Amino acid sequence: MSELSGYFAQFPELEELRNDLAHDDRGWYASQRAVARITGLARPTIDQGLRSGWQVMQPKMLRWLAAQGINAAGIQQEWAAGRVRDNHLAALIRYAATESVRPTEESKRWMRLIESVGMRTALNKLFGVSDISERAAARLDLRKTQKPLVEKFQQTGVSIADSRSKLTKAALGERPCDLKLRMQSECFETRKSDGWRDRADTESLLVMQAAEALASIPGVSVESAGAKTREIGMQGDWNGKVTFQQERLNLKEADKIKTNKQIAAKDKQSLPPGT
Numbered sequence: 001m002s003e004l005s006g007y008f009a010q011f012p013e014l015e016e017l018r019n020d021l022a023h024d025d026r027g028w029y030a031s032q033r034a035v036a037r038i039t040g041l042a043r044p045t046i047d048q049g050l051r052s053g054w055q056v057m058q059p060k061m062l063r064w065l066a067a068q069g070i071n072a073a074g075i076q077q078e079w080a081a082g083r084v085r086d087n088h089l090a091a092l093i094r095y096a097a098t099e100s101v102r103p104t105e106e107s108k109r110w111m112r113l114i115e116s117v118g119m120r121t122a123l124n125k126l127f128g129v130s131d132i133s134e135r136a137a138a139r140l141d142l143r144k145t146q147k148p149l150v151e152k153f154q155q156t157g158v159s160i161a162d163s164r165s166k167l168t169k170a171a172l173g174e175r176p177c178d179l180k181l182r183m184q185s186e187c188f189e190t191r192k193s194d195g196w197r198d199r200a201d202t203e204s205l206l207v208m209q210a211a212e213a214l215a216s217i218p219g220v221s222v223e224s225a226g227a228k229t230r231e232i233g234m235q236g237d238w239n240g241k242v243t244f245q246q247e248r249l250n251l252k253e254a255d256k257i258k259t260n261k262q263i264a265a266k267d268k269q270s271l272p273p274g275t
Contacts, residue, residue: 010109013037014126021123028086028123035084039096040104046092050076064099065091090119131202132247136254138205142197143251145212152216163222170226171211171233172204172242183244191248198250201243207233 014021020034036043049061050072058066065072068091075088084092093114096107113122124131149167153160169175174182179196187199197205207229215225234240249257 010113011126013106021127022083023123023127023129026085027120028089029083030086030089032079032082032084035079035089035092038089038106038110039092040106041092041096041100046079050079052076060099061095064095068094086119086123090114093119132249133257135202135205135245135249136257138202138209139197139249139251139254140258142205142209142212145209145216148216149212152218167211167215167222167226168208170223171207171230172226173230173240174242179242182242186244187246194248194250196242196244198248199244199246201245203233203238204242207238 017030017034017037020031020037022029030038032043032046035041036046039046041049046061049059051059052062062072065075070088070091075084075091078084078088093107093110097103097111100107110122120131121134123129124134149164150160153163165175165177168179172179176196179200180194183194183196183199184190190199197208200208210232211226211229214220214229215222217225230240
């Protein structure tokens with residue numbers, strides 16, 4: 001995302017729905033009002049579409065959800081409670097955009113966005129929220145590019161510290177020492193052992209990972225690798241500047257988050273249908 005305002009320009013309804021969207025460590029939740037506004041479906045339409053009752057024929061919405069392998073009971077419970085999770089909101093957007101008698105422009109716009117980045121990631125980007133699991137994955141993946149890069153520096157006889165500093169400056173716009181100083185001034189409760197990568201945003205970590213991977217190729221200079229990945233990053237989802245998060249995420253902590261997520265996913269798969 002080069003400019004956050006650019007996303008808001010495409011979804012002006014979000015400004016009026018800020019108070020109808022909530023976020024916690026499990027993701028985003030939308031009120032009934034927000035669901036109706038984003039999908040373009042009227043609340044009574046959604047209410048009737050999710051209602052089982054004693055009807056001989058299930059509503060079209062329920063039949064569609066079942067055909068997609070989506071647990072309709074979960075959406076029904078959330079809708080009744082007035083708090084729909086982001087993954088279920090995405091399902092309702094898809095229904096509105098593909099199965100509704102009169103698909104709305106709202107659902108079509110959201111459909112295009114969530115098909116490319118997903119509902120949760122879209123909301124994270126729109127509101128500048130860092131997804132801790134995505135950040136943990138990026139932090140861990142960054143290790144994979146460091147070893148071949150260091151091996152290249154050793155083989156060519158160049159200074160590892162100087163070369164990595166040049167690469168970071170070319171890719172992220174600042175030297176590692178400057179990034180650490182800025183991190184210490186912007187974040188509270190920093191430790192001497194904290195590195196700038198421990199608090200960097202996901203997009204910056206991904207740009208740095210790409211820069212290191214490119215720079216490890218024989219014949220590619222650190223300056224050109226950094227400049228190229230910076231250019232590509234700014235054409236996509238990055239504004240060109242490292243944003244520091246208050247929550248520390250070193251390798252040990254990132255690995256713990258990844259492990260807990262894998263355990264949670266395994267436990268969820270073992271639950272009986274309808275849970």
